[in-house]
Amino acid sequence: xxxxxxxxxxxKELLLAYSAGQLEEGFxxxxxxxxxxxxxxxxxxxxxxxMGGAVFENLEPNVIxxxxxxxxxxxxxxxxxxxxxxxxxxxxxxxxxxxVGCDLEDIDWRPIGMGVKQKILVNSEKVSARLLxxxxxxxxxxxxxxxxxxxxxxxxxxxxxxxxxxxxxxxLADGDTHHTPVASDEEDCICLAVTDAPLQFNKLxxxxxxxxxxx
Amino acid sequence: MLxxxxxxxxxxxxxxxxxxxxxxxxxxxEIVSSDSSNKKLWAELIKKVDTLKDTSAFEELFNHFAPRVxxxxxxxxxxxxxxxxxxQEVMATVWRKAHLFDPSRASASTWIFTIARNKKIDAIRKQxxxxxxQLYPDQDYEPDQEAVVELQQETERLTSAxxxxxxxxxxxxxxxxxxxxxxxxxAEITGLPLGTIKSRIRLxxxxxxxxxx
Numbered sequence: 001x002x003x004x005x006x007x008x009x010x011x012k013e014l015l016l017a018y019s020a021g022q023l024e025e026g027f028x029x030x031x032x033x034x035x036x037x038x039x040x041x042x043x044x045x046x047x048x049x050x051m052g053g054a055v056f057e058n059l060e061p062n063v064i065x066x067x068x069x070x071x072x073x074x075x076x077x078x079x080x081x082x083x084x085x086x087x088x089x090x091x092x093x094x095x096x097x098x099x100v101g102c103d104l105e106d107i108d109w110r111p112i113g114m115g116v117k118q119k120i121l122v123n124s125e126k127v128s129a130r131l132l133x134x135x136x137x138x139x140x141x142x143x144x145x146x147x148x149x150x151x152x153x154x155x156x157x158x159x160x161x162x163x164x165x166x167x168x169x170x171x172l173a174d175g176d177t178h179h180t181p182v183a184s185d186e187e188d189c190i191c192l193a194v195t196d197a198p199l200q201f202n203k204l205x206x207x208x209x210x211x212x213x214x215x
Numbered sequence: 216m217l218x219x220x221x222x223x224x225x226x227x228x229x230x231x232x233x234x235x236x237x238x239x240x241x242x243x244x245e246i247v248s249s250d251s252s253n254k255k256l257w258a259e260l261i262k263k264v265d266t267l268k269d270t271s272a273f274e275e276l277f278n279h280f281a282p283r284v285x286x287x288x289x290x291x292x293x294x295x296x297x298x299x300x301x302x303q304e305v306m307a308t309v310w311r312k313a314h315l316f317d318p319s320r321a322s323a324s325t326w327i328f329t330i331a332r333n334k335k336i337d338a339i340r341k342q343x344x345x346x347x348x349q350l351y352p353d354q355d356y357e358p359d360q361e362a363v364v365e366l367q368q369e370t371e372r373l374t375s376a377x378x379x380x381x382x383x384x385x386x387x388x389x390x391x392x393x394x395x396x397x398x399x400x401x402a403e404i405t406g407l408p409l410g411t412i413k414s415r416i417r418l419x420x421x422x423x424x425x426x427x428x
Contacts, residue, residue, distance in 0.1 A: 013402045020392045021332040022401065025343045032345035039420045042347060046320055047413040052332065053325030054374040055392040061282030062289060065299055069277050073270070075307040095345035 006168040010034055010041045014150070014172075019048035026127035026194045029095060030150045030170070033192060036093035037168040092154070096192065100131070104155060104190055109133055116140060121192075129194040134158065134183040147196040149173040156189030158182060257323030258316075258367060265313035273310055276323070281306050284331045290393045291335045305334050315349060319358035319419040322370035328392075335394070356426045362419055369412045376408045 010031060017023045018031045035042045065071075090097045092104065099121045100107065109117035115135040122129035134140055136156070151171040158165055160179040165171050173179070183189035257279070263272035284305045288298040308330050316326050336344045377385060387404050390396050 036348040043417040047409040056328040057324040062286040
């Protein structure tokens, strides 16, 4: 993806949870994708990993088996040689490409009303991650959040009552956020949206449809 | 002791390298004792594993880090048997991925911690963990030596800074990385002294990006 002037970054809390290996898969996907596009957050992540390395270095070492080294050498001999080949097949950042499996224009979108379409990528009990396609100038149905939501813009832009979000930008929302994002007029907007509770759309039709659409 | 290992294989495999250890081992031992901090040295050993497939360098790394990897995995909820096996896999990954280690961005401890953490998520928590894109520089890219030295020193300062945090805060940080905190508890951790190391890593990333163009 092209380099953009990213203005909205990850929170320290999310980065710390990710660096400690404590984040669910869906959120990790948004974090890994943003970091692939943003060296500022990559540097922050790697400095948090340095803190993890310090904790690790200070651990009381455990006794290992006498033959552990020999077994490890045997493991290495069984491993295939590593190469630096990059298997990139799409314009998407690698972590996201692994989930989407094709270019943005080839996605099999599912319409969810008012021209908005979605593609579910991760759907676990606790966290879901999806791509949302919002036509230019269209409002995402008004919704509030039961839990936390992380949105990463991949293409186009959206704005809400407070701010403007372009490619690479992260929007963080929680249970108190109540907003109506609108895709910018210039271009259709594609974003990755991760929630740790189902999105609640405020119009009745969406409430009825929610269990079926997995919104 | 190594000569007694039961590994079999063709001549170019590890067996011949294992037998060749003795003389070089003495040399590297001397380097170890002449450097009290060792941080720079660990980074050099990983480089030797990468470029020379140096088994004695790997053994030095193994003896220091494998017992810590096992401790980390046991504190993260693995039973001793699983922690033992996983720590061998982690160390094998250190060998296999040595070419990806960038000493201008991470110390050996930091890098091996990330491999152990990923093993924890994969083997203990049984989850997928999407990883950021790897940055692949040109084959002939060498990180700036001064930047490497500074980063390694900065990591040491960070390790002592961790020891100097107020007790309550230090325990929180340790628990966070050992997987014992909830998200809301993680949010309580503030004021980590990461400003300097972050700007060093940022500079290293800029140089790397430049080399990738």
